[in-house]
Amino acid sequence: MNLNLRQLLLYQEYDMKLQLCLREEEEHKKLLRSLEEMDSAEKDALEKKRTDCGQKEGELRSLEGTIGAMENRLKNLEGKKKRITTEAQADAIGGEMAELIRGKALVEERYLECLEALEADGVELEEACRCREKHRAERAGRRMESELKRKEILRKVEDLRKKLDQIHGQVGKPWMAAYGSLRGPFVKLPYVVQLDGVICSGCHMHLAANLPKWGENFDDAVRRCEFCNRILYVDDGDSAGEIA
Numbered sequence: 066m067n068l069n070l071r072q073l074l075l076y077q078e079y080d081m082k083l084q085l086c087l088r089e090e091e092e093h094k095k096l097l098r099s100l101e102e103m104d105s106a107e108k109d110a111l112e113k114k115r116t117d118c119g120q121k122e123g124e125l126r127s128l129e130g131t132i133g134a135m136e137n138r139l140k141n142l143e144g145k146k147k148r149i150t151t152e153a154q155a156d157a158i159g160g161e162m163a164e165l166i167r168g169k170a171l172v173e174e175r176y177l178e179c180l181e182a183l184e185a186d187g188v189e190l191e192e193a194c195r196c197r198e199k200h201r202a203e204r205a206g207r208r209m210e211s212e213l214k215r216k217e218i219l220r221k222v223e224d225l226r227k228k229l230d231q232i233h234g235q236v237g238k239p240w241m242a243a244y245g246s247l248r249g250p251f252v253k254l255p256y257v258v259q260l261d262g263v264i265c266s267g268c269h270m271h272l273a274a275n276l277p278k279w280g281e282n283f284d285d286a287v288r289r290c291e292f293c294n295r296i297l298y299v300d301d302g303d304s305a306g307e308i309a
């Protein structure tokens with residue numbers, strides 16, 4: 066086999082490993098990002114629950130104030146009631162007191178509702194805090210694991226890039242250029258594929274037009290599949306691609 070092709074096949078093997086590593090690394094990055102997002106969403110939800118509790122506590126304090134003020138007014142009216150002299154005055158105070166008592170009952174009802182809601186919130190908040198601690202610990206474990214794996218992959222990437230650089234210089238320019246031209250979204254690796262009889266093993270099409278022309282001189286130049294444009298090689302039992 067043409068030496069250029071042999072080196073190019075080796076280049077391709079490292080390249081495929083590199084692409085795999087890069088995809089894996091991307092997955093780890095995504096996982097780390099999503100862990101971060103989950104953490105911050107949970108933190109926001111907890112913060113919101115705390116704010117809700119704070120608001121309810123504020124409302125309770127204010128209702129307590131209202132109830133206290135109403136009680137004072139009632140006491141005042143009772144004091145006044147003792148000092149009244151006319152029936153008309155007694156009626157007026159009686160009416161005012163009845164209204165005040167009704168109003169106070171409504172405020173007290175609201176107070177109890179609010180107190181119940183706050184208690185329920187408190188239980189929920191406590192549960193949410195417990196869950197958060199548990200989730201944080203779990204996420205920390207996953208993050209550490211993922212970061213370690215990512216570091217390992219990055220080391221591999223560096224190593225593979227060095228190897229690729231080395232081989233790059235050893236492959237003839239036309240072959241390397243043909244390989245580079247295939248990079249992109251349209252053709253998937255491998256770019257260098259075996260010509261299996263008359264079939265391109267990259268796209269599995271039947272090559273008819275160029276085969277007779279190439280004949281014995283197949284190895285002389287870069288030969289491409291007329292359908293998928295991949296670079297073709299013929300396995301003459303001398304194929305390369307072994308990576309130590």
Ligand SMILES: [Zn+2]
Pocket residue numbers: 265266267268269270290291292293294295
């Ligand atoms: Zn093809």
